[in-house]
């Protein structure tokens with residue numbers, strides 16, 4: 001027998017094999033689910049490490065976190081019961097009076113949460129237009145700002161922000177940079193490599209990929225007191241991801257690379273087909289060379305651009321709503337990043353007061369046969385406009 005070779009398999013292989021998991025006792029190549037809520041103390045009545053109660057985490061959740069850390073190039077990752085509870089833990093851990101800088105348009109739940117904390121006087125907020133680095137730099141106050149929030153690509157217009165440039169601005173002011181790259185999971189965009197301090201993903205979306213789990217994850221390049229504080233919020237609020245959901249997430253991530261590659265190919269084909277279409281006013285997709293974010297998106301996604309786009313249909317707001325009603329392959333549902341394609345009239349969902357184009361339809365392009373997707377949109381458009 002020779003010693004093991006020194007060759008490390010590629011990231012695709014490591015993630016597909018969930019880090020080459022083999023259970024010591026049984027040889028099982030799939031981890032077991034550890035659903036226990038509590039852990040017995042040992043013979044000396046000592047607490048066993050690392051868990052003694054479910055709110056600390058569980059072995060199954062830690063296995064899912066290890067796979068994500070590997071993809072992110074992170075020191076550590078923490079999984080939460082939803083993307084929102086992960087974002088809330090970050091906001092909650094900030095000292096009272098902290099100054100944060102966020103985009104004017106971003107994921108509406110996070111924005112509502114940040115505005116809620118601001119309304120109670122817990123934090124101060126300044127805003128910038130997504131993708132606009134001059135406005136971002138002007139909103140940051142050196143020595144005052146503690147957190148800069150970047151969502152890229154930015155939901156639902158898919159503006160692209162240069163993460164490395166945003167990190168430089170944040171760091172020069174003594175602030176941390178948090179990125180929400182839910183639209184381009186870590187196999188496309190490793191935000192920590194571009195200088196982000198905290199990388200957030202709604203794992204409900206691409207990471208799980210099957211629309212059967214809600215989960216959120218935070219990953220960091222370096223741990224420290226702030227990370228301890230965020231962990232304590234998760235522990236004391238009890239927002240750790242459940243073991244069953246962590247197990248489904250591990251299963252979902254095994255096919256992440258394959259799923260996302262197909263989504264990206266399908267999205268590019270759909271975008272090209274409807275760009276310049278007589279019934280479409282605009283296709284918002286960073287993969288189109290005419291898109292203002294194209295060059296930065298290309299560098300930040302390895303040229304794959306992701307599976308998310310929006311289209312602005314010609315006609316009236318009702319025309320746009322009718323397109324979603326007439327689709328037979330796309331589901332008229334919220335969320336994104338699953339294997340099935342979804343279409344959504346964003347204004348109906350975000351509500352009055354949220355700045356979104358009234359004729360904008362958000363498309364989450366799945367992994368189906370792309371000809372079916374294109375045909376479905378074509379027939380829905382022609383029924384909606386006739």
Ligand SMILES: *Cc1c(COP(=O)(O)O)cnc(C)c1O
Nearest residue numbers: 082083084107155182202204215
């Ligand atoms: C879905 C989403 C969230 C919130 O995550 P949940 O898992 O739904 O709680 C945050 N940011 C973005 C960009 C999202 O798409």
